[in-house]
Amino acid sequence: MGPGVVVAVTFKSAVDDPGRFIRSRALGAYVGLTPNGPLRKRDVTGAISRVGDAMVRATLYEAANIVLSRVTRFSSLKRWALDVAKRRGLKRAKVALARKLATVLHRMWIDGTTFHWGKQAAV
Numbered sequence: 233m234g235p236g237v238v239v240a241v242t243f244k245s246a247v248d249d250p251g252r253f254i255r256s257r258a259l260g261a262y263v264g265l266t267p268n269g270p271l272r273k274r275d276v277t278g279a280i281s282r283v284g285d286a287m288v289r290a291t292l293y294e295a296a297n298i299v300l301s302r303v304t305r306f307s308s309l310k311r312w313a314l315d316v317a318k319r320r321g322l323k324r325a326k327v328a329l330a331r332k333l334a335t336v337l338h339r340m341w342i343d344g345t346t347f348h349w350g351k352q353a354a355v
Contacts, residue, residue: 236295238291239291239292239294239295239333239337240337242287242288242291243288243291243292243334243337244341246263246284246285246287246288247259247262247338247341250338250341250342251342253338256334256335256336256338256339256342257335259331259334259335259337259338260331260334260335261281261283261284262284262334263284263285263288263289263292263334264280264281264282264283264284264285264286264289265280265281265284265289265292265293265327265330265331265334266280266281266331267280267281280327288334289330292330292331292333292334293326293327293330295330295333296313296326296327296329296330296333297326299313299329299333300313300314300317300322300325300326300329309329309332309333309336312329312332313325313326313328313329313332316328316329
């Protein structure tokens, strides 16, 4: 469970060409999962910018919600998000995990790697 086929297809169709992004971290801003920047229209603490593709943002958020609430299998992403939830709250942890999922999906797409649930020893 978590990021599955629907999330992957939606993400891939929105990004189209992974080479357009020099850094994988830029995907969070591309889909609108970053705090409002200096050009914000209103001053609301904790709001996201919502400038990108709404469908990708919604699917990534839903995948993050499922990882945090329904998946019982351990992963380093879930542990990281639970630590964020302790510090900042569950809603912000879901947004942060959705942003991290976008980064991971982009990196996996460029490298051609697969996701591993736990930490692996360096070979």
